[in-house]
Structure formats: C-alpha cells, structure tokens
Amino acid sequence: MAELASTRSLRILEDDPYGLVRFEGEQLPTLFELEGGRNVMYSSSFSKTIAPGLRVGYVILPEEIAAGLEDIVASTYITPALVTEATVLEFLRRGLLEPNLERVRGLLRERRDAMLEALERELGGPARWSRPQGGYFLWLELPEGTDATELLGRATPAGVTFVPGSDFGGEPNSARLAFSFASPAEIDEGVTRLAELIPAAATVKLP
Template identity: 90%
Template sequence: METISFARGVPAPELLPIEELADCAKAAIERDGATALLYGHTLGYQPLREWIGERHGVDPARVVVTNGSLQAFHFVLSAFAGAGRVIVERPTYDRPRKILSGFDEVALDDDGLDVDELERLLDGGERPAFLYTIPTFQNPAGVTLSEERRRRLAELSGARSLRILEDDPYGLVRFEGEPLPTLFELEGGRNVMYGSSFSKTIAPGLRVGYVIVPDEIAAGLEDIVASTYITPVLVTQATVLEFLRRGLLEPNLERAGGLLRERRDAMFEALERELGGRARWSHPEGGYFLWLELPEGTDATELLGRATAAGVTFVPGSDFGGEPGSARLAFSFASPAEIDEGVSRLAELVPAAAAVKLP
C-alpha cells in the first residue's frame, strides 16, 4: 500500500515549471554567468534586488535576498538579538517555534490574528522585539487576516512602535476571492518588515526568498549575512530573475492555482462526506493547507501513528502549538484521487461516536 501524504507542504512535481526553469537557468548563465557564478553582493543578486524593489516600491538597498525565507527569519532574528521576546501566532509555522528560545503567543481565529488579544498583551507591558505573523493563507491554519484587522494591526504598529515581520510566501497563491492589501502596504514599511519567497510561486528547490527591512537594519545585516555564507546562491537568483523578466510568473500562478483549487475542493468534499458533523476545518481561498479540528478527545499524535500504519500521513497540530486534537492537512502534494482515498483512510480511524465541540 502506497502512503498518501497530507504532511508535505510542497508543490507536487506536476506543478513545477521544469522546462521553463531549465531554459531560464541556461539563459541566465549565458547572459551574466561571470557575475552569477562568482561571489557577489552579500545581500543578494543586485538585478533581482532591483526587480523586487520596483515591485514593492522601495529602495533596493532595503531588499535582502536569501537562501529561502526561513534564512531571512534567521537574519532578522539576529538583527534583533537582545531586543526582547518575539510574539508569534498560535498556532504558527513550526520552524520559528524551534528556532526561538522564548516567545509569547496570540491566538488565531477564522479571521486571523486576534488583534484584541495582542493589544491586551502590549497593554500588560510586553515590549517585544517584533511580531511574527503570516497573515495570508497562514501556515498551518490556512486562515487569512481580515482587511479590518489588517488595518487595525497596521495602526497599532504605528501607535505602539511595534515592529512586525510579515511573512507572505502564499499571498500570490490565491485561487478564489479578492486579494487583500499587505500589512507592509497599509503601514508603509516603517515598522513592518516584509518577507516572501519564490518557493511557493515558482519552485522550492531554488531556495530564493527575500525580506524588505528599514535601511538601518539592512546595513546591520551585511555583517550577519557575510558571516553566515559570504554571499547567497546567486545563480538560482539569476534564474528566478530570468523567469520573472520573461513574464512567466503570472501564467505559472494561474496554472498552479487551478490545480491547487481542484485539490482543495477534493479535500473539502472528502472531509464533508467522511467527517461532516464530527470535525471542523478551515476554508482557505489559497495556499497549501487547511486546519482540521478533530472530534473532542482525539489525540492527533496518537492518531498519526495509526494513520501512518494505514498509509496516510499528516502533521499533528501540537507541532505548531495547536491543541492536541488538531492537525494540518496539506492538499498541495497529493492528487484529487489520492486526497479522496487518504481522507477515507483517515476517517476510518476517527471514533464514530465522537463529535467536535462547536464554538
């Protein structure tokens, strides 16, 4: 029996623009190999920094291109060393939770970060280094911060001089609904730092992410970056730039979005058929994941052991700081048929008499 993975938050191979990237890599080396194959600017391939700066309306000097967005998080964290604890969402991406030695948490609901709870935390005297948030198609919950809350959070950032690191790798992976303004756009980039990645919009193996920071932080990051790897992988950054210059990003997003929507809908349909009335789940309009709240009394970690034996895997919500009865299901990797079968296998292991406690 072949294992069906709802654990892998990565695109399936058929979502990757392999032929286009092969052409772009060849063209990038032929065009600028003397730069891309040598040590270069510490903060990234300069033409790509300029492209990103133009896209976001900022000075390229504020753009730091890194080997993936997690590397950008590391660098920002290093820049704020000793400046206080970091506030994160509950649940949140597991890697920052593993990296941070200590952090405070603010709950999520269907409309994203609870801004009221954040304000109470700040009223209590908390002076964080920064708030780390994934406002759009959040990993792991799949929820999106509402526009009303975005505006409140942007205002709060200014009023409290609250630094925010907005992590936005999924913002362009929208296949339903209307785009929302980023916190960075609403606040003007004074206190909000903006991070993103080409892992979810082009291919994760390229390892190209970036962060936009204030000038003074960018200057301080040069030593941190140089001490980490001297220079990032410029040849993949040059490949990404060639892909962007050829206008391939939007067609790729449209093609991938159609496939992802089909997979998400397959998961919705299977969950409703197999667990309707017994469980709850988020309803993302994009991204790679949804959040599953299992029936009361279910231990997702224990369930994972039995599910793995039955040929289906997922990530327990407790890995992200969630409740014991929660789980993250990725719909990006498995085919619709595999999703249907995988949910059926999983549902067979959930106690039939149990029901989720509705709010």
C-alpha cells in the same frame, strides 16, 4: 497591528510566503502595504510561487537596517545560491511569474476542493474544518475525544501523514492537513484512510 507599528514605532517582520497563492476571494493587503513599510519588514519566497526546489526568498526593509542585515547574511552563509537566484531573475525577466501564479492557484484550488469534498463525505457531522481561500493547508477539528497524535501514529504506516494541531498550540483533537502536494485522487484516498483510522484513536465513536 499596522497601526501599532506606526504609532509606537514597533519593528514587525511579516513573513508572507502564501500571500500570492490566494485562489479564492479578494486579495488582502499585507501589513507592509497597510503600514507603508516604515516599521514593517516584509519577507516572502519564490518557493511557493515558482518552484519549491528553488529555496530563494527576498526581504523588503527600511534602508537604515538593510546594511546591518546584509552583514549578518554575509557572515551566515558567505554567498547566496547564485545559480538559483539567476534562474529566478530570468524567470521574472521573461514575464513568466503571473502566468505561473495562475497555474499554481488553479492546482491548489482543485486540490483544496478535493479535500473538502472528501472530508464532507467521510467526516461530515462529527468533525469540523476550515475552508481556506489560499495557501497550502486546511485546519481540521477531529471528533471530540480524538487524540491527533495517536491518530498520526496509526496513519503513518497507512501512508497518510499530517501535523497534529498541538504542534501549533491547538487542541489535542486538531490537525493541519496539507493539500498542496498530493493529486486530487491521492487526497481522496488519504482522507478515506484517515477516516477509517479515527475510531481507534477516539473515545467518542463515529456514528
């Protein structure tokens, strides 16, 4: 993709809010880095690396289109959130970003591991799932014949939620699970509850 952007002068907007919260494996280069920033515009957010309530992001783009984007931004919301932007600036000035990233990565790794362990215990065999090396989410393929949307309807009253994979173009039996917010104990309990509800939403019964 980076090569296409360079050879065909294609403009690409890379949205990368999770790149800095990779907690396992080698850090991967961004499209922006691979292409050199001539045709790739890079956007990210401090909501994932400092605090979710900040709602402060940034974009790196070629100078020739920066002014046009600035005009669009100004006409869209008049003025940015100055207090939260000043908070982020002071956070960066004090050198707190890297230590906080290490803290966030550690928390995410612990919660990812808790979800993987619970899935193996409760659904090992009839279901499959990804092993994310960063970010907030895990992709789950439920037992064949399971309707994830129907399962969500049963899970919500039980205090468990997820996003059906069909919302992202996935198969009807797929789901996106988030491990970013809940504690390891809550994740363990949530997966247990989810597993108990699967047979009612599946045409293929768990052994």
